[in-house]
Amino acid sequence: MKSYYDIVGDGGSDIVGQVEAQQERIVRSLSGVRNLVAVGSGKGGVGKSTLTMQLACALRASGHAVSILDADLNGPCQARLGGLKAWIPVPGERGVPLPKAPNGIGVVSMGSMVPEPRAVDFASVASGSSHTWRATREFTILRELLASMDWGALDFLLVDLPPGAERIVQYAELLGSSSLFILVTIPSDLSRGVVARSIDALANTPNRILGYIENMDGYYCADCGNVKPLFPASSKVKLDLACLGSVPFDPELAALCDRGGSLSDSPQSVSWQSVKRIVEKVVRAASAKALCSEEKA
Numbered sequence: 254m255k256s257y258y259d260i261v262g263d264g265g266s267d268i269v270g271q272v273e274a275q276q277e278r279i280v281r282s283l284s285g286v287r288n289l290v291a292v293g294s295g296k297g298g299v300g301k302s303t304l305t306m307q308l309a310c311a312l313r314a315s316g317h318a319v320s321i322l323d324a325d326l327n328g329p330c331q332a333r334l335g336g337l338k339a340w341i342p343v344p345g346e347r348g349v350p351l352p353k354a355p356n357g358i359g360v361v362s363m364g365s366m367v368p369e370p371r372a373v374d375f376a377s378v379a380s381g382s383s384h385t386w387r388a389t390r391e392f393t394i395l396r397e398l399l400a401s402m403d404w405g406a407l408d409f410l411l412v413d414l415p416p417g418a419e420r421i422v423q424y425a426e427l428l429g430s431s432s433l434f435i436l437v438t439i440p441s442d443l444s445r446g447v448v449a450r451s452i453d454a455l456a457n458t459p460n461r462i463l464g465y466i467e468n469m470d471g472y473y474c475a476d477c478g479n480v481k482p483l484f485p486a487s488s489k490v491k492l493d494l495a496c497l498g499s500v501p502f503d504p505e506l507a508a509l510c511d512r513g514g515s516l517s518d519s520p521q522s523v524s525w526q527s528v529k530r531i532v533e534k535v536v537r538a539a540s541a542k543a544l545c546s547e548e549k550a
């Protein structure tokens with residue numbers, strides 16, 4: 254068998270042509286998406302996926318057309334959060350129609366293509382450099398999903414990013430220079446430190462960060478209706494970025510999310526109220542960007 258290094262040129266694959274053709278398909282497929290917003294953190298365990306679904310619910314509740322792409326291929330959460338069952342992609346006239354969660358939000362997640370508890374593994378031929386290979390395969394799949402889905406006309410397409418502060422730059426490249434970022438942290442030095450790295454990494458890209466959200470900012474106690482601290486004292490790590498707001502942890506809401514319920518079912522929840530206020534800021538910040546690019550043009 255020939256190894257990669259034995260192949261002369263592109264080996265007849267016209268790889269450059271293939272990449273260009275796919276890039277054109279991605280641009281065409283996303284042409285109806287007004288705001289592509291990636292939600293990342295750098296760090297895992299900050300409740301980013303749940304928050305992404307909450308943001309989508311609040312956007313939808315305020316009259317915006319919104320869908321979610323779950324870019325975490327190995328640890329997909331959005332299928333469960335959206336209450337989606339097994340789904341088989343079947344191409345339609347304008348691409349593969351988006352599977353809709355019962356809450357009305359379009360959700361593309363590996364979680365509905367590969368049922369739990371099966372691992373989402375890739376067939377790999379490169380044992381020595383399997384890590385590189387896997388990352389390459391992940392981006393290949395994401396590009397294919399971006400290109401082949403029928404995203405339709407959307408005000409917001411939220412992309413739930415997997416953890417990894419350094420890889421956030423690769424996602425910025427994948428999603429294009431006009432895509433926007435929201436970073437999620439929890440009120441700990443540990444988490445804010447990693448988010449600071451993500452901010453630093455994105456500073457070298459043309460992409461704009463709308464701001465950060467402080468998740469799990471306190472714990473909502475249903476017995477007394479108070480928000481109690483979850484983390485000691487305030488963090489010493491300053492983030493050079495606008496704060497879009499903070500969301501307290503509400504156990505009832507978390508249980509609802511795990512069942513794939515819609516947050517608008519719980520309108521009095523303090524967490525839901527916080528998310529709605531954050532979404533107003535997100536909408537304003539995203540449209541401010543649209544004005545800026547028109548001025549430049």
Ligand SMILES: [Zn+2]
Pocket residue numbers: 474475476477478479
């Ligand atoms: Zn209490």
